[in-house]
Amino acid sequence: MRSARAVAHTNIALVKYWGKRPPAPGLPDLNLPAVGSLSLTLDRLRSETTVGPSDHDLFTLNEGPGPADAAAKVFRHLDRVWQAAGHAAARPPCRVASVNHLPTAAGLASSASGFAALTLAAAAAFAWDPGRAALSALARRGSGSAARSLWGGFVRLERGSQPDGSDCRAYPLHPASHWDVRLLIAHTAKGPKPVGSTDGMQRCRETSPYYGPWVETSEADLAAAEAALAARDLASLGEIVEHSCFKMHACMMATRPPLVYWNGTTLEAIRAVWQARAEGLVGYVTSDAGPHVKVLCPSDQADALAERLRAVPGVQAVEAVAPGPDPHVEVLP
């Protein structure tokens, strides 16, 4: 094997992924989503991962020792890539160094960009190039949202229906240059989230009465969002973005016990965006499995909306991020 480095950018879902299909009997857990999703890859916010030969498995995160649970996931994922590359023999020991250029100190385990960069760097280190679609499917097995970070711009991850996942594919819809939008990220808290996405999704599927309707209505949201995106119709897309976000959070809140990822500041920041909209500014909110608020807006509205968000008590920082590029891979000498 050789050493290779990959840079992959993180992404934010405009139509959300939330929920997994239970693994089919006799098949490994392929991490198949219950719904498709549509995302925007982000500029600047990225993971840089190097995979190379070593005399033992070693994982560093942000230049320090990687946490044991993250390391276990990383090396399990390297085994997947090695086996997918057609090797029957045991994987050689590897050194994996990952640096996250992300606003929060989120661990690699939950990072879309982290698993995308790891998959790309590992395949290049193993001198295996099956194409980006196949690498996207492998990245998904590490983390669902990672499948979308194999492309820049606007990306769709198809749910598919085959139990072996063969039709669960991500593909690029439009490059970053398609639309001069911004995503504002308003930070409302520090520290890790109390319930990880994988556990939260399982709790939703098992206990939320809204889980069925959430899954059943997602395809229509995807079709409408894709059409609005193609037409650069922000009013129509924004309406679906907010609907998908609130529907997902309603599904979460209706679990037993309740799953509430928001804090008080989250709701105040959302209200500030809606108030700004009532006054003529253009921006639409979304929020993931955490308390931060993201706002999709035209580039010329970003400064004014960021100012409104910074004025909300409890908002710690606001940054504006543009659509981001494809990942980058290089083999190192």
Ligand code: 2P0
């Ligand atoms: C998304 N999220 O579409 C949604 C919206 C969070 C809320 O993808 O279990 O870390 O590793 O497949 O990808 C976060 O879930 O979950 C996520 P796993 P992942 O961006």
